[in-house]
Amino acid sequence: MSWLFSLLGSSVGKKWMMAVTGFAFLGFLAAHFAGNLTVFGGRDAFNGYAERLQSLGPILHLFRAGLIACALVHITTGITLFFQNRGARPIGYQVSTSAGGRTLGSRTMPYSGLLILAFVVFHLFHFTFVDKTSITIFERVVAAFRQPALAALYSAMMIVVAFHVRHGFWSAFQTLGLHHPKYMPWIFALSLAAAFGTAIGFGALPILVAARM
Amino acid sequence: MRLDAKIPGGPLPQKWDRHRFELKLVNPANKRKFDILVVGTGLAGASASASLGELGYNVKTFCIHDSPRRAHSIAAQGGINAAKNYPNDGDSIWRLFYDTVKGGDFRAREANVYRLAQISNAIIDHCVAQGVPFAREYGGLLANRSFGGAQLSRTFYARGQTGQQLLLGAYGALMRQVAAGRVRLFPRREILDIVVVRGKARGVVARNLLNGEIECHEGHAVVLATGGYGNAYYLSTNAKASNVTAAFRAYKRGAFFANPCFTQIHPTCIPVHGTYQSKLTLMSESLRNDGRVWVPKTPGDKRPPHQIPEAERDYFLERKYPSFGNLVPRDVASRNVKEQCDQGKGVGPTGLAVYLDFADAIRRDGRAVIERKYGNLFQMYEKITGEDPYETPMMIYPAVHYTMGGLWVDYNLMSTLEGLFVLGEANFSDHGANRLGASALMQGLADGYFIIPYTLGGYLAGTPLEPVSASDPAFAATAREAEERIHRLLAVNGRRTVDDLHRELGMVLWNHCGMSRNNEGLRKARARVQELREEFWRSVRVPGSGRDLNQSLEKAGRVADFMEFAELMILDALARQESCGGHFNEAYQTEDNEARRDDERFCHVAAWEFAGGDREPVRHEEPLAFEHVPLTQRSYK
Amino acid sequence: MSQRIRLTLKIWRQKGPADPGHFETFAAEDISTDMSFLEMLDVVNEKLTLEGREPVAFDHDCREGICGSCGAVVNGRPHGHLRGTTLCQLHMRHFRDGDTIVIEPFRARAFPVIKDLVVDRSALDRLIQSGGFVSVNTGSAPEANTLPVPPDRAERAMDAAACIGCGACVAACPNASAMLFTSAKVSHLALLPQGRPEAARRVLSMVRAMDACGFGNCSNHRECEMTCPKEISIVHIARLNREALKAGFLSPER
């Protein structure tokens, strides 16, 4: 086993963990997005989706456990990388410019990540760890998004997520060695598509909900 | 003293085998008891260190650079020769041998050159096994090209970076031995002297360039692979740190210096553009395979090249040498370029350049083909000059490139100072009076990988070597001398910078001991060099201290040695009253201005012995016998 | 055509590893646009020498872009702003009269400053020592054409092998990571049949060495490939990742 720890503890190993857990989050986001779309089917469709989820029982718990594990790994590794990378250049440059490699997304990964973390915690207390006996989840969501501040906060957060995804998506391919001159342009395109999808798809949701429901 | 080259007996093709059999072997268990000091990590030094480490010797390796990979060999572009005959165009060991002896204008030893040709194939095998990414044909087998005036394709290459790839191969092998603990690396160390104990080279004095400390290292033998002395001319294609210091110190300690006047001036370099110019850039001569060299027919014609009609251009190499055309050997090409410029037909702002034109080749093969062959060279040219060679013809001019002269060595690569072996460009080598393209890399690697491992063993096994330690008084004395020199350099505190003085020395050598020499010029140059040397010690200014990284001080030490060494070059040129290869004395030429050798009087190696102090050095001769390649006038008509 | 320009230089001066260092300002006058950047520094140094001050120390040797000695950070860019160019090959025609140029040493924990613009890059040698070679002893090689190598493979290997070990990738990387340098060597040897037998051991060992030297981790910022004077691509980083995955999970190597 020690080989496994030393492998995953190496610089490339840490990045593999980031990539694998990042991919898992991307999968979750896609599913979550699909689920959230049911809100447009009206109260029964959305509540029905929530109930069906709950009825999965142990499978749901397994999923949640998996997500929590991924989160722990992604967060602790991400923070470790952040500090190691900062420490690798104790004295910075007087003039710092880019040769054109870095993007806003790549530059801000740790910060967008931490914002996402804060958001998720808030989000969980907002929608998940709440009393769902008196009012259904549908009403809660709609009520929340009728408050312009909350809707705006959610939409803004989705843009942050989009930036994280913009770099994270292609980066995870690269980290796992999936780079081929023939296909990399597609992956870059997909990465942009995923970012726009997140920003527009998720981002429009609160506004549409507020407007239409 | 009679110079004994120790050429083994027997027929030429069997000499090396026979010699290897006759050399004594060091018991494998004893190898680690021998400390070998290798100076230099170019192709010769790195390959020697690695091979000796693999055999089990205790090796200490020194270089000036921060990393062994930066040695000057890294810059070689064109390729490396071998007699593989893959293209089936009639090559053989014999032909490579023959071409090299003839190309060297009959001033190299037949036995050495034959051995070089024999070993050439094993070098390619070894480098391929190391992962050197040589160019390949579509079927995956190795590609060859014709290079440097050869009429067949025997040159292996890795884009325009052959030297880099070969050196990285040797460097990798060296690093492997460092990791294995067989080689200890001493980077950023400059060897300032060789320590001689009871007549044998037993150590070196090094300066740690980071903190200025003078270090003594003792060993059972010293291997010098410190490269050539082309930088004596200030402007050359050599890397800035290339120097003669270690070799010259060895000369002062008893190693003879052979043929110092044999320098190679390479025809295809980017012309000088200003006094601040710090070095010259070679454009690989592979360019001459497709480029055509020309000047305007009328002297002083200052029209831009595309306005000069075909009829008013003189493709002088093609005209004078119909069978070799643009591919004549380097010395011939350079001299002709100079001749055209001397006649006022030179082009460009300074008039010291000729055109190398690719227009015909682009028309014939298409731009894509030319780009694939020379793309990176064209790019380099454009970077330096700001001109696009696809559109306007390149301008080229000859520049100092390689030094055939070097420390005299016998067949075992041992100098006249016992226990001091000399490899690569630093020895007087196998190239005679002129080196053919793609053969220096071959020689450096032959010396390091395949010759020194045997001959050094023979020396160690056959010589009684009593233990010495760095506390031996010889070490302290040599170290003190080195230290005193440093103090003297720092103490002058004059008004001229090192570069300034070096530039002046370079001009003297270039003008009088360059492509074309005459007795009067040489005599004047000798006097001028003596004056300049005094001027140097009177007015050089070396800022800073000797206790830390001081690049001015490093340069000053090297230039101080060039100042002395230059005189030896001139002396040698004066003594050789003939023209051969890179040494062209105007008094000895044929009616059509070709070099005229004098085989009656000068069919020998001249080896100079230091006589101490300011006394005139002593010239010794090692006669050369040509039994297999008949002495003929070189002709490339 | 050649012109004369005037520049203001702000250069990092540091006496030795222990000195905290500071910027000093110099006027560089009458600079020909045909000069290389290093020749421009030579001119400044000549002047300093004659004024009795210590010249600016900087590493250099071949001055033709192949030895990897030179390199400083010029206006925030290692080797300057021109793509695919070492500092020694950067010519002054790419600057304008009156420009101010800030010149700093490469910065990374693994590259301590020795003096002025000279840094210690021996960590790159240690990386190669950890496995950047094929273990073949002199004398034991088979005939060179025994193993055919498809030319495109040889070309890609050559793309990676073209690395000059200058360390600009480290200097440019926001994380001071040596992934591009390391991957270039791993990739060069992994692509060739001669390098395959020890590919697994090599990549694991080199990654370990990279971490031990104190370089940062790669976050795929791509500054390295944009800065690399030999334009080495991050495909090689991906190949290193792939090789390391294969070696770490599928080979017996640890």
Ligand SMILES: Cc1cc2nc3c(=O)[nH]c(=O)nc-3n(C[C@H](O)[C@H](O)[C@H](O)COP(=O)(O)OP(=O)(O)OC[C@H]3O[C@@H](n4cnc5c(N)ncnc54)[C@H](O)[C@@H]3O)c2cc1C
């Ligand atoms: C631009 C150019 C292109 C060339 N192209 C080709 C080509 O295509 N084919 C070909 O065959 N040849 C070519 N040559 C020639 C060939 O590159 C050299 O002759 C050869 O590389 C010399 O190798 P070397 O090992 O003898 O010395 P070098 O590579 O010069 O190495 C010298 C070593 O000695 C060290 N050193 C020197 N002095 C000291 C000291 N005092 N103390 C400590 N260390 C010291 C240096 O640090 C260095 O490590 C070319 C040369 C040039 C200039």
Ligand code: HEM
């Ligand atoms: C929806 C949630 C998230 C998704 C989809 C996601 C996805 C990803 C992906 C795909 C990567 C790329 C991995 C690679 O380059 O190999 C990544 C990197 C990163 N993530 Fe996240 N992540 C999420 C949340 C977080 C959180 C909460 C943090 C909090 C600390 C975080 C911090 C980081 C950091 C710092 C990196 C960069 C690592 C590096 O390249 O050095 N992420 N993320």
Ligand code: HEM
């Ligand atoms: C506009 C955007 C979003 C909306 C409308 C939304 C809505 C919801 C709702 C209604 C729930 C509760 C489901 C239930 O308990 O029945 C939920 C759960 C959750 N959401 Fe979101 N969400 C959004 C964006 C996000 C984003 C961007 C993330 C991650 C980065 C995220 C992560 C989660 C998590 C982790 C849960 C808990 C899942 C579980 O119960 O296991 N959400 N979301």
Ligand code: SF4
């Ligand atoms: S990868 Fe490029 S930048 Fe990095 S060391 Fe090699 S040549 Fe320099």
Ligand code: F3S
């Ligand atoms: S810039 Fe640095 S983060 Fe990776 S892609 Fe290059 S090493």
Ligand code: FES
């Ligand atoms: S000095 Fe050699 S690469 Fe710049």
